[in-house]
């Protein structure tokens with residue numbers, strides 16, 4: 300049975316006030332220690348030892364990202380926290396904002412100090428009213444106690460944290476669109492380079508961290524970053540600490556749970572999620588929200604080469620591989636937001652793909668032609684097949700469109716659309732062909748479990 304950890308979640312049932320945070324998890328002790336006893340460089344070096352892989356989707360190591368920030372002779376630096384969380388099936392950051400907002404504020408203080416910023420902006424989508432209220436409440440409490448402001452903990456290093464609301468567009472979760480939106484511009488991605496560390500918010504050096512990434516920081520510094528990293532079953536491959544796992548879809552108990560990094564999908568579904576609805580067999584999962592290629596329940600890891608990083612799992616079912624940034628990449632998918640979307644047998648994969656393509660078509664910002672036109676074509680062509688008007692050639696057309704989006708857009712929205720599309724087409728070829736030949740019709744199609 301998987302053991303739950305409670306470095307982030309201990310205060311959930313106790314309350315979200317400063318008092319609870321200080322009394323029950325030694326809140327703000329890590330920030331106090333960092334500001335009063337460490338140099339900026341020491342903080343960054345220590346942070347690297349935590350092996351915190353960014354929790355926003357790409358899994359980039361947080362400590363290394365902080366180390367890219369260099370003091371600029373004339374420009375200020377900024378810390379920007381990404382709490383847009385628009386990915387379907389992803390709901391972990393919201394839980395943290397509502398139930399443990401002080402971990403975020405404390406993480407911002409340490410993060411600002413590490414990168415030399417005096418201001419942190421937390422970018423939250425506007426409809427998350429409770430999240431905004433709790434964050435502002437925590438900021439006010441921390442300010443009143445002297446943990447924010449001109450001299451936090453008596454240190455001459457001003458830190459202010461602000462909540463900035465976004466209008467609720469999935470593309471504004473992409474870090475450079477977010478920066479445009481923060482500046483009051485249209486939420487469209489920027490060309491990189493320059494990367495945010497060189498020219499981010501208002502043209503100044505900026506670090507963009509996911510909300511869970513920053514909320515993890517106080518626990519790591521309290522425990523000692525190396526100790527924190529070792530909590531993970533994947534510490535040896537540079538994926539450290541604990542993280543929030545989301546389980547959605549056809550499970551009996553959809554939830555967000557904190558675990559040491561490295562549970563398997565089977566453990567999440569059966570130990571934590573209570574098993575599949577109606578005790579049906581598992582059909583497939585999307586490991587990270589909706590933007591990553593899916594894994595079928597009958598897939599087996601093929602890594603006969605002893606030098607392969609996946610050799611340890613050769614011959615095992617893919618659902619028994621630990622969920623980690625690199626392990627998932629090695630089985631042809633991505634960990635993404637680490638919120639697993641579960642589909643039971645009986646789910647119609649063509650309808651599931653249609654559902655996703657409608658989302659991506661609607662959310663494409665339209666800046667790049669392959670994404671704007673491609674997402675529309677994907678949506679229309681799956682719809683055509685689903686309606687019974689498609690042909691076998693349409694299946695090849697879908698793959699062709701998706702392949703033409705991959706690598707041809709300014710931001711990773713394009714891949715986020717194309718990768719799940721290609722996954723569905725490859726792993727459920729038979730079902731797509733059945734729609735094309737009329738052997739399957741939408742009359743029987745289900746996305747729910749009876």
Ligand SMILES: Cc1cc2nc3c(=O)[nH]c(=O)nc-3n(C[C@H](O)[C@H](O)[C@H](O)COP(=O)(O)O)c2cc1C
Pocket residue numbers: 352353354355356357358359364381382383384385386469470471472473474475507508509510512710711712715
């Ligand atoms: C279309 C799109 C949407 C994204 N949405 C989010 C989001 O809601 N939250 C988030 O933290 N990262 C999101 N990302 C990833 C960010 O661009 C960025 O990698 C992340 O905020 C960096 O934080 P991390 O290194 O702590 O993970 C998105 C990326 C893309 C391409």
